[in-house]
Amino acid sequence: MTNPLPNPIEAAARATPAPVARRLRGLSDRAIAWIFVAPTIFLLLAINIFPLIWTVRLSFTNFAANRPNREVEWVGLRNYERILTDEGTWANMQTTAHFLVWTIVLQVVIGFTLAWLINRKFKGNDLVTTLIVLPMMLSPAVVGNFWTFLYQPQIGLINYIVELVTGIPASSFSMLGPGGLAPWSIIIVDTWMWTPFVMLICLAGLRSIPDYIYEAAEVDRASKWRQFWTITVPMVLPFLMLAVLFRGIENFKMFDMVTLLTGGGPGNETLLTSIDLKREAFEKWRTGYSSAYAIILFVTVFGLASIYVKALNKVKER
Amino acid sequence: MKRKILAASAALALVWSAQANAQANELTLCWAAWDPANALVELSKDFEAQTGTKMNFEFVPWPNFADRILNELNSGGQLCDLLIGDSQWLGGAAENGWYVKLNDFFAAEGISMDDFAPATVRAYSTWPKGEPNYYALPAMGDANGWFYRKDWFTNPEIMAAYKEATGQDLREPQSQKELLQIAQFFQGREIDGKTVYGASIFTERGSEGITMGVTGALYAWGFKYENTPGKYDMEGAVNSPEAVEALEFYKTLYQTATPPGYDNAYMEQSLDAFKSGQVAMAMNWFAFFPGLAADPTVGGDKIDFFVNPAQNVAASTLGGQGISVVANTDNMDGALAYIKWFADAEVQKKWWAAGGYSCHKAVLEDPNFVNTAPFAGDFLEAMGGVQDFWQEPAYAQLLLAMQERVHNFVVADQGTAQEALDGLIADWTEVFQDEGKL
Numbered sequence: 001m002t003n004p005l006p007n008p009i010e011a012a013a014r015a016t017p018a019p020v021a022r023r024l025r026g027l028s029d030r031a032i033a034w035i036f037v038a039p040t041i042f043l044l045l046a047i048n049i050f051p052l053i054w055t056v057r058l059s060f061t062n063f064a065a066n067r068p069n070r071e072v073e074w075v076g077l078r079n080y081e082r083i084l085t086d087e088g089t090w091a092n093m094q095t096t097a098h099f100l101v102w103t104i105v106l107q108v109v110i111g112f113t114l115a116w117l118i119n120r121k122f123k124g125n126d127l128v129t130t131l132i133v134l135p136m137m138l139s140p141a142v143v144g145n146f147w148t149f150l151y152q153p154q155i156g157l158i159n160y161i162v163e164l165v166t167g168i169p170a171s172s173f174s175m176l177g178p179g180g181l182a183p184w185s186i187i188i189v190d191t192w193m194w195t196p197f198v199m200l201i202c203l204a205g206l207r208s209i210p211d212y213i214y215e216a217a218e219v220d221r222a223s224k225w226r227q228f229w230t231i232t233v234p235m236v237l238p239f240l241m242l243a244v245l246f247r248g249i250e251n252f253k254m255f256d257m258v259t260l261l262t263g264g265g266p267g268n269e270t271l272l273t274s275i276d277l278k279r280e281a282f283e284k285w286r287t288g289y290s291s292a293y294a295i296i297l298f299v300t301v302f303g304l305a306s307i308y309v310k311a312l313n314k315v316k317e318r
Numbered sequence: 319m320k321r322k323i324l325a326a327s328a329a330l331a332l333v334w335s336a337q338a339n340a341q342a343n344e345l346t347l348c349w350a351a352w353d354p355a356n357a358l359v360e361l362s363k364d365f366e367a368q369t370g371t372k373m374n375f376e377f378v379p380w381p382n383f384a385d386r387i388l389n390e391l392n393s394g395g396q397l398c399d400l401l402i403g404d405s406q407w408l409g410g411a412a413e414n415g416w417y418v419k420l421n422d423f424f425a426a427e428g429i430s431m432d433d434f435a436p437a438t439v440r441a442y443s444t445w446p447k448g449e450p451n452y453y454a455l456p457a458m459g460d461a462n463g464w465f466y467r468k469d470w471f472t473n474p475e476i477m478a479a480y481k482e483a484t485g486q487d488l489r490e491p492q493s494q495k496e497l498l499q500i501a502q503f504f505q506g507r508e509i510d511g512k513t514v515y516g517a518s519i520f521t522e523r524g525s526e527g528i529t530m531g532v533t534g535a536l537y538a539w540g541f542k543y544e545n546t547p548g549k550y551d552m553e554g555a556v557n558s559p560e561a562v563e564a565l566e567f568y569k570t571l572y573q574t575a576t577p578p579g580y581d582n583a584y585m586e587q588s589l590d591a592f593k594s595g596q597v598a599m600a601m602n603w604f605a606f607f608p609g610l611a612a613d614p615t616v617g618g619d620k621i622d623f624f625v626n627p628a629q630n631v632a633a634s635t636l637g638g639q640g641i642s643v644v645a646n647t648d649n650m651d652g653a654l655a656y657i658k659w660f661a662d663a664e665v666q667k668k669w670w671a672a673g674g675y676s677c678h679k680a681v682l683e684d685p686n687f688v689n690t691a692p693f694a695g696d697f698l699e700a701m702g703g704v705q706d707f708w709q710e711p712a713y714a715q716l717l718l719a720m721q722e723r724v725h726n727f728v729v730a731d732q733g734t735a736q737e738a739l740d741g742l743i744a745d746w747t748e749v750f751q752d753e754g755k756l
Contacts, residue, residue, distance in 0.1 A: 062752065066392045067711065069414055153579035171513075171578035178581060178730050265523040266581050267730025268722070282385065284715040285392075 052298075059292035066285040079292035088268065089276070089293075096272045098183060099190075099258075100251050104244055106191045111198030112240065116232075118199070119206045133196040140193070144260025147189045151175040151261075178266045186258050186270055190251065198243045205239030206232070234318070241312045245305065252301055273297055344372045345652050348387055348398035349639075351377035352585075353609045354458055357673035364668070365659050371652050380585060381525050384714075391416040391644070399647040400656055402457050402639045405441050410711040411642065412445040417453040418643040423654055424452060429661045435459065438677035441706050442640030454640025455657055456677035458605065461626070461700035462534050462635040463693070464497075465592065465610055466490070466599040468622040470509060479503075490622070494538050494567060494629040497599070501575035504598035516575030517599040518591035519568075520584055523725045526717055527584035529707065530635055531601060532568045532724050534626050537633035537705045539564035550750050557739035560630060565735040567629075569728045581729045592616060601626075603637045604700065607693040608673040623693040625700045636704035638675065712749050719745035 013021070027035075059079055063072045083089050118129055135143070150157050151174075159170035175185040209231065217227045255274045258264070264271035264279075277297065281290035347362070349355045355377045362373045376397060378386045384404065390397050391411065403411065411417040424431070431439045431452060438456040440448050470476055471488055480488040480503055491497035501516025508514075520531025533541070539560040545551045555561075572580075577596050580587070585602055592600040593616055602610075611617050626634040641660060643653040659665060666678035670690070675697065681687065688695040708716045720742055727738035750756040 066388065066410065066714075067414065068392075154577070174579040174581060176581070177579055263524040263582060265725060265729065267726040267732050269730060279718060282389070284718050286715065 055291045055294060058288050059295050061288040063288045063291075064285045065287040075288065079289045080296070082289065083293050083296060089273075091268060092271050092273050092276045095183065095268070095270065096252065096274075099187060099254065099270075099272060100248060102184075102187045103190045103194070103251050104247055106187065107195045107198045107247060108240060108244060110191065111195045111243070112202045112236070114195065114199040115202035115206055118203060132199065135193045136196045138193070140257040141260060143189060143193050144257045147185075148176070148261055151185060153177075176262050176266075178269075180269070182262050182266060182269045186261055189257060189261060190254070193257070194247060194250075198240075198247065201239050201243040201246075202236055205236035208239075209235045238312065238316045241308075241315060245308055245312065248308070249301065249305065252297075343370060343649075343652070344374060345399045345649055345656060346374040346376055346397060347400040347402070347656075348376045348378070348390075349402040350383045351379045352605060354605050354674050357669070361665070361669055361672050361674070364665070365656060368659070369652075369655060371655070381522075384525065388714075394646055396646050396648060398644045399649050399653045400641060401644050402641045403454075404639055405636065406707055406709050406713040406717070408442075408445045408453055408640075409709045409713060412451070412453050413711045415645055418645050418650075420452045420455070420643070420657070421450070423657070427658050427661075429455070429658065433661075433663070433679055434677045435679060435682055435701060437701055437704055438638065438640075441636055441704065441709075442638060442677070445709070447709060454642040455661055456638075457641035457660070457674075458638050459675040459677040459697070459701055460603050460605050460637030460639075461697070461704050462530060462601055462637060463604050463607070463623060463625055463696055463700055464491075464599055464601050464627075465607065465621055465623045465693075467595075467597075467616070467620060469620040470504075470598055471622075476507075476509070490624045491599075491627045493627050494535055494564075497627050498567065498571050498575065501571060501599060505575045510595075512595065514595065515577040515591075515597050517571065517601070518580065518583060518588040518597045519571060519576060519601050520588065521572060521576075521580060521725070521729050522582050522584035522587075523721060523729070524582075525584070526721065527582075528725050528728065529717060529720045530637075532565065532728065533635045533705070533707065534601065535564040535568045535571075535629075536561055537635060538626060538629040538631065539567075540630040540633075543708060550756050552743045552746060556743050556746070557736065561739055562735045564629070565724070565727065565738060569731075569735070572728050604675060604693060604697050605637065607697075608691065611692055621692075623696050625696045631703075632699075633703045633705050634700040636706040638677075710753070712753050715749045716746055719749070 060074060060076060061072050062075050062079075064070060114132060118125065118132070149155070151159070153159050153171045153174045156170075156175075158175055159173070162168055162173075163170040173179060173181065175181050213231055213235075214227060217231060222230070253274050254272055255278065258270055258272055259275060262270040264275045273293075274297075277290055277293050280286050280293055284290075347358070349358070355375070359373075359375055365371065366373050384407075387398070387401065387403060388407070388410075391401075391414075401417075408417075412419075423429075431443065431450075434443075434456045438459050439452075442456045443452045443454045445451055445453055471490075477488045480486070480500070483503055484499060486496075486499075488500065488503075491500055497517070503516070504514055505516040506513060520527040522528055541558070541561045541564060542555040543552065545553075545555045576583075577591055580591070583591075585606070588600045588602045589606060589610070591597045592602075592610070593613060595616065607623055610621060611623075613621070625632075641657065643650065643657060647653050660669075661678075663678055663680035666676040666681050670676040670681045676682070682698060682701075688698065691697075707713065707720075710716060723738045723742045723745065726732045727735060733741075747756060
């Protein structure tokens with residue numbers, strides 16, 4: 001019988017020169033852990049935390065980034081007061097909430113329905129799934145541009161279809177123009193683009209439900225309707241809530257697609273807070289004011305997301 | 319080994335030195351991406367041939383021009399050695415030290431501002447306005463003007479229909495109200511089997527579009543920014559009854575005489591609408607007129623031009639830019655040499671011939687100037703009555719406030735003209751208070 005092979009760790013330890021081994025032995029596990037984590041923490045502090053603290057500081061001043069020679073004044077809470085008492089800001093918040101609520105509702109309903117249908121086995125299932133997820137693979141800039149053409153009153157497909165179906169002349173209304181349709185137009189585009197994302201998450205949830213649960217329900221003679229409400233919905237709910245969280249955060253900061261479609265117009269009908277913030281910060285160059293604006297939005301999103309995550313955890317614990 | 323290291327070091331030094339020399343012999347000129355910029359590229363070949371300096375160009379599309387370039391200047395970037403920047407930037411650029419003050423250079427090189435049209439010197443070169451502190455050389459004169467389908471205006475059937483509808487002869491509009499009447503006449507009319515519309519005007523919300531369009535009407539009604547220049551006393555001037563009437567006029571023009579879906583249109587959309595045969599008239603900057611006159615579809619005999627019609631006064635919205643040396647340049651001598659070359663009367667004549675709008679008196683006061691292009695006379699007339707937006711360091715805030723107020727009223731149909739202008743005064747007052755000027 002031959003001797004067993006030496007343990008590679010022991011072999012490496014024996015091969016390590018004594019001075020190096022002494023140095024290595026001097027570091028505790030905690031120290032080694034810190035060495036590995038330190039670069040990440042440093043980057044986090046430099047890229048996230050420091051700018052955040054700096055933004056908080058700027059929010060109490062009248063600093064303008066394009067006016068480096070102007071004296072910076074400490075204005076206390078004036079920026080916050082101005083923002084919170086500005087009717088325009090509240091109108092933009094409402095516009096954002098309208099966009100957020102409707103896109104999420106539509107995407108959840110349509111996404112879940114699609115996932116439920118796709119979950120059934122049928123010929124061409126893979127192809128259909130691929131076709132459905134195509135929109136979310138496109139760049140928002142591309143989507144914004146081609147929907148602008150689709151919505152064009154004279155040559156756009158949408159107006160043409162409306163005329164064909166209803167008889168309303170195509171050039172008599174503008175989906176992106178005045179008349180109250182613009183907020184709905186951006187909701188339609190976002191829903192078209194991001195419903196597949198919700199669908200995929202729901203599909204993952206549906207496929208994670210073991211078949212034996214349905215089989216047990218069948219044995220108990222539970223109807224399909226009852227199976228849906230007592231098995232499918234509760235078990236997919238955590239996935240659905242996760243999708244809502246992702247879409248909520250994404251749409252709260254929606255910028256590119258809406259900028260390309262309407263630029264916030266007509267008037268301020270589609271002026272989301274993110275577009276307004278960009279205008280204040282990088283077009284009007286009110287850096288102090290926009291810092292306060294950003295802090296308010298940050299606190300809002302952070303607060304809402306925290307509440308939501310707690311609710312999500314409770315649902316998962318059930 | 320030592321020899322190898324020495325040779326490698328020498329080679330590196332040579333490469334570095336060659337690179338530094340190459341940079342010293344290069345200039346980058348930044349401007350907006352449009353027709354005149356292409357003309358300048360051609361013109362600058364003379365400068366390259368004369369000086370051996372390689373010219374690079376950075377042209378940014380108009381909608382992003384201000385954003386891109388102001389960010390560049392603000393961050394202390396070295397992209398541009400020379401910049402043809404908007405007139406409204408002068409205040410901020412001078413205050414922040416972005417542009418080189420050119421007085422000493424002009425004096426040393428014998429460049430006289432008296433050789434350029436006074437309105438252009440004031441608008442494109444001086445800060446504070448009218449003071450002899452020069453931060454740019456007038457480079458590209460421009461104003462907002464109009465052009466129309468001459469073939470439609472001279473079509474006997476259309477002329478007769480207009481006479482029957484209005485009792486007047488169809489002609490180039492002599493007033494803003496006549497312009498509206500003509501535009502409304504063409505709106506929805508069938509011409510050559512196609513539905514056409516009255517006029518394409520500026521309605522864009524994001525940058526400066528609707529302000530540049532609506533001020534054409536406001537100035538024609540006698541709009542003033544202040545009661546007393548330099549006092550920022552806007553009440554009664556900005557919201558005068560004439561200003562209210564002008565704003566209501568622009569809204570009527572938008573609502574009754576523009577193509578469908580024309581709610582966020584600026585230069586490009588105006589040109590597209592005209593070139594595609596959709597509209598009878600269009601507003602746009604004179605800078606585009608050479609290209610329009612030469613357009614194979616709607617140019618030549620089919621087009622003619624007119625200056626912004628007067629209502630109470632003859633006035634046009636100022637466009638155009640001066641050329642400045644960016645203070646951050648690492649090739650100051652080269653940049654100044656370009657300015658000196660560009661200021662030359664002969665170069666200015668070539669500039670006009672190439673499609674640029676010279677502001678030099680040697681060009682504008684030439685007795686034959688009005689015959690050099692179908693729009694030359696209109697250009698001269700327009701430049702005689704140009705008015706500009708605020709050129710304050712806080713111009714961006716002032717401009718965006720007006721964009722919002724005017725667009726909300728004209729396009730989004732919110733509130734009244736009086737409310738829009740009263741709100742504008744409130745916005746501007748807040749800006750000037752922040753600036754410590756009120």
